[in-house]
Amino acid sequence: MKKYNISVIKGDGIGPEIVDEAIKVLDAVSGACDFTLDYEEYLMGGIAIDETGVPLPPETVPGVLASDACLFGSIGGEKWDDLPRELRPETGLLKLREELGVYANLRPAIVYDELVNASTLKPEVIQGCDIMVVRELIGGIYFGQPRANDGQKAYNTMVYTKDEIIRIGKQAFEFAMKRDKRVCSVDKANVLEVSQLWRDTMNELSKDYPAVELTHMYVDNAAMQLVRNPKQFDVIVTGNIFGDILSDTASMVVGSIGLLPSASSGDKTAVYEPIHGSAPDIAGQGIANPIATIESAAMMLRYSLGEEKAADMITNAIKNVLKDGYRTKDLAEFDAKEVLTTTEMGDVIANYI
Amino acid sequence: MKKYNISVIKGDGIGPEIVDEAIKVLDAVSGACDFTLDYEEYLMGGIAIDETGVPLPPETVPGVLASDACLFGSIGGEKWDDLPRELRPETGLLKLREELGVYANLRPAIVYDELVNASTLKPEVIQGCDIMVVRELIGGIYFGQPRANDGQKAYNTMVYTKDEIIRIGKQAFEFAMKRDKRVCSVDKANVLEVSQLWRDTMNELSKDYPAVELTHMYVDNAAMQLVRNPKQFDVIVTGNIFGDILSDTASMVVGSIGLLPSASSGDKTAVYEPIHGSAPDIAGQGIANPIATIESAAMMLRYSLGEEKAADMITNAIKNVLKDGYRTKDLAEFDAKEVLTTTEMGDVIANYI
Numbered sequence: 001m002k003k004y005n006i007s008v009i010k011g012d013g014i015g016p017e018i019v020d021e022a023i024k025v026l027d028a029v030s031g032a033c034d035f036t037l038d039y040e041e042y043l044m045g046g047i048a049i050d051e052t053g054v055p056l057p058p059e060t061v062p063g064v065l066a067s068d069a070c071l072f073g074s075i076g077g078e079k080w081d082d083l084p085r086e087l088r089p090e091t092g093l094l095k096l097r098e099e100l101g102v103y104a105n106l107r108p109a110i111v112y113d114e115l116v117n118a119s120t121l122k123p124e125v126i127q128g129c130d131i132m133v134v135r136e137l138i139g140g141i142y143f144g145q146p147r148a149n150d151g152q153k154a155y156n157t158m159v160y161t162k163d164e165i166i167r168i169g170k171q172a173f174e175f176a177m178k179r180d181k182r183v184c185s186v187d188k189a190n191v192l193e194v195s196q197l198w199r200d201t202m203n204e205l206s207k208d209y210p211a212v213e214l215t216h217m218y219v220d221n222a223a224m225q226l227v228r229n230p231k232q233f234d235v236i237v238t239g240n241i242f243g244d245i246l247s248d249t250a251s252m253v254v255g256s257i258g259l260l261p262s263a264s265s266g267d268k269t270a271v272y273e274p275i276h277g278s279a280p281d282i283a284g285q286g287i288a289n290p291i292a293t294i295e296s297a298a299m300m301l302r303y304s305l306g307e308e309k310a311a312d313m314i315t316n317a318i319k320n321v322l323k324d325g326y327r328t329k330d331l332a333e334f335d336a337k338e339v340l341t342t343t344e345m346g347d348v349i350a351n352y353i
Numbered sequence: 354m355k356k357y358n359i360s361v362i363k364g365d366g367i368g369p370e371i372v373d374e375a376i377k378v379l380d381a382v383s384g385a386c387d388f389t390l391d392y393e394e395y396l397m398g399g400i401a402i403d404e405t406g407v408p409l410p411p412e413t414v415p416g417v418l419a420s421d422a423c424l425f426g427s428i429g430g431e432k433w434d435d436l437p438r439e440l441r442p443e444t445g446l447l448k449l450r451e452e453l454g455v456y457a458n459l460r461p462a463i464v465y466d467e468l469v470n471a472s473t474l475k476p477e478v479i480q481g482c483d484i485m486v487v488r489e490l491i492g493g494i495y496f497g498q499p500r501a502n503d504g505q506k507a508y509n510t511m512v513y514t515k516d517e518i519i520r521i522g523k524q525a526f527e528f529a530m531k532r533d534k535r536v537c538s539v540d541k542a543n544v545l546e547v548s549q550l551w552r553d554t555m556n557e558l559s560k561d562y563p564a565v566e567l568t569h570m571y572v573d574n575a576a577m578q579l580v581r582n583p584k585q586f587d588v589i590v591t592g593n594i595f596g597d598i599l600s601d602t603a604s605m606v607v608g609s610i611g612l613l614p615s616a617s618s619g620d621k622t623a624v625y626e627p628i629h630g631s632a633p634d635i636a637g638q639g640i641a642n643p644i645a646t647i648e649s650a651a652m653m654l655r656y657s658l659g660e661e662k663a664a665d666m667i668t669n670a671i672k673n674v675l676k677d678g679y680r681t682k683d684l685a686e687f688d689a690k691e692v693l694t695t696t697e698m699g700d701v702i703a704n705y706i
C-alpha cells in the first residue's frame with residue numbers, strides 16, 4: 001500500500017480547526033482508496049512566535065521539504081501586528097515560500113452552481129465562471145532588493161528576470177493546455193519597465209504553445225474586467241503583487257471565499273492552503289467553514305500525490321453536500337437546509353465519501 | 354463679468370466628441386450664471402505625435418499652467434502602441450501630470466439611483482454608494498528611479514517620501530471633513546517598507562484631524578471589500594499604482610463608467626477628465642457617452658473656479674436627464690425612454706440647464 005508523508009502547518013486563528021477537518025476527510029478518502037497518509041506537524045506564524053520566539057522555526061522548512069506535500073491552514077492576527085517586521089507571522093510565511101521555492105501560486109476561482117447567489121455579483125454574470133489565477137509568488141516587489149525605510153523616505157524594488165518570468169509563464173501555458181487554452185497575462189507595460197520585460201517574455205514563450213491564445217491586459221483594466229465580465233477569463237498569469245490583488249478580487253467575484261483552495265508549488269514541493277485568512281474574530285467558535293481547506297487537500301491529492309480518483313471523490317462529496325443544502329454559518333443565507341458547525345461539516349463530507 | 358481661461362486637451366479616440374459636448378454645456382451654464390469661459394486648445398497624446406512628432410509638445414504645459422483649469426478628454430489607441438516608450442501617448446500623459454505637479458487624483462464613485470441596475474453588482478449592494486478615491490498621482494512606482502530593462506532583467510522602484518505622503522494625506526482628510534469623516538488608507542504594510550512609511554505617516558497626520566476616523570486596509574483586502582461591500586467606504590487614500598487599480602475597480606463596482614469624472618489637482622493647476630479611456634473602437638460614430646466629461650466640467654467649476662452654483666446646475670441637469678430616461682447607447686438597456694447620440698445628449702443636458 002502506498003504511503004505519503006504530509007507536513008502539516010495549522011497556524012493561527014481558525015487554522016487548527018479547519019486543518020483538522022481536512023485531515024478527517026483525507027483519512028476517509030485514503031481509507032476508501034489504496035494509500036495511507038502520515039502527518040507531521042510543524043510550526044509557523046503567530047503560534048511559532050509564541051512558542052519559539054520566531055515566526056519560522058528552523059525545523060519547519062527541512063520538515064516540509066522532506067515530506068511529499070504540505071497542508072497549511074492560515075496565519076496572523078492582531079496580537080502580533082505590532083511586532084517588528086522580522087518577527088511578524090507574515091514574514092514567516094514569506095520566508096517559507098522563498099526557502100521552499102514555491103514560485104507558482106495557483107488559485108482556481110470557480111463558481112458552484114449551488115452557491116451562485118452567494119456573490120455580490122449578479123448570478124448571470126458569474127454562473128459557470130471558472131478562472132485559474134497563476135500568480136508568481138517568490139519574486140517581484142515582495143522580495144526585490146534594495147528596500148529600505150529611514151522614516152523620511154522608503155522604497156521597494158519590483159524586479160523580474162527573464163528566467164523567473166519564463167518559469168511562471170510555463171505553468172500558465174501548461175494549465176491552459178488542459179483547460180480552455182487561453183492565457184491572459186496581466187501587467188502594467190504602459191508604465192513599468194519590469195512589465196515590458198514580462199510582456200515581451202510572455203510573447204516569446206507563447207511561440208512554444210501555438211495551441212494557446214495569449215492576450216495581455218493592463219492591471220487596472222484586468223481588475224475592472226474581473227468585475228464586469230469574469231467569464232471572459234480562462235487562465236490569468238501575473239506577478240506577485242498584481243496577483244495578490246487580482247486573485248482576491250477574483251475570489252470575491254465568484255463569491256464564496258470560504259470554498260476556495262490554493263496551491264503554492266515549485267520544483268521541490270508544494271503547499272496547499274485555503275485562500276481565506278486566519279479570521280481571528282471567529283476562531284475557536286466552531287463556525288469556520290472548512291471546505292476551502294478540504295478543497296486544498298483535494299488539490300494536494302491531485303497535483304502532488306497524483307491521486308486523481310481520491311481528489312475527485314472529495315470534490316464530488318463537497319458538491320453533493322452543498323447540493324443537499326448543508327452549510328456553515330457564513331453561507332447560511334444561501335439555500336441552507338441545515339446549518340452545521342465546523343466539525344459537523346467535516347463529518348458530513350467524510351460520510352459522503 | 355468674471356472671465357476664466359480654460360485650457361482644453363481633446364486628445365484621441367472619442368476625446369474630441371465628448372469634450373465638445375462638455376464645452377456646449379459649460380457655455381449653457383456660464384450664460385445662465387455670471388461668467389464667461391475662454392477656451393484655448395492644446396495637443397497631447399496620439400494626435401500630438403501625429404501632428405508634432407512628440408506626445409507632449411512644449412507649448413502644452415505652459416499653456417495649461419497659464420489657464421485657470423484644464424479640461425481633458427482622453428488619449429491613446431492601438432495605432433501608437435508599438436512606438437518606443439518615450440513616444441507613446443501614455444508617456445505624454447505621465448509627463449504632463451509630473452510637470453503640472455498634479456499630485457492628487459480624485460475619483461468620486463457615486464451610484465446614480467436611476468442607474469442602480471447598470472452595475473454587475475446587485476442593486477442592494479451598491480445603492481447609495483458614494484466613495485471618493487484619492488490617488489497619489491506623481492510619485493510611487495510610476496516615477497521612481499532607478500528603473501531599467503536590459504532584456505534579461507528589469508526593475509522599477511516604488512518610492513515615497515514622507516512629504517509626498519503628507520501632501521496627499523491632507524487632501525484625503527480635507528475631503529473627509531466635508532463628507533462622512535472616514536478615511537481608509539490602503540497599503541501593503543505587511544510586506545513593503547514603502548507602505549510602512551505610508552501607514553506611519555497617515556497615523557501621524559491623523560492627529561491633526563481628530564474628527565476624522567482613520568482606518569488602514571491591505572490592498573488585496575481593499576480590492577475584495579470594494580466588491581463585497583463598497584458602501585463601507587467614504588474616502589479611500591492610496592498610492593499611485595494601488596490607486597490605479599482600486600479606482601478602476603470602484604468605478605466598475607458602481608457600474609456606469611460612462612458617467613464618472615475625475616480631477617487631477619496640485620498646487621498650481623488642475624486637470625479634469627472622464628475616467629474612461631479613448632475607446633478608439635467607437636470613436637467618430639456619435640455613440641460615446643459625454644456625461645463623464647460633462648461631470649468633469651462640473652468638478653472643474655466647483656473645485657478650480659469656485660462656481661458652485663453652476664456646478665450644481667450641471668449635476669442636477671444630468672440627474673434629471675437620466676431620471677427622464679435619456680440614455681446614450683452604452684446604457685440603452687437600463688430603463689431608457691430614448692436613446693441619444695453624443696451630440697443629442699449634450700443638447701438635452703444643455704437644454705435642461
Ligand SMILES: CC(C)[C@H](C(=O)O)[C@@H](O)C(=O)O
Nearest residue numbers: 076090093094244543544573
Ligand atoms: C499575508 C500576506 C503576506 C500574503 C501575501 O500578500 O502574499 C497574503 O495576502 C496572500 O495572498 O497569501
Ligand SMILES: CC(C)[C@H](C(=O)O)[C@@H](O)C(=O)O
Nearest residue numbers: 190191220429443446447597
Ligand atoms: C494611461 C495610464 C498611464 C493611466 C495610469 O496608469 O495612470 C491610466 O490608467 C489612468 O488611470 O489615468
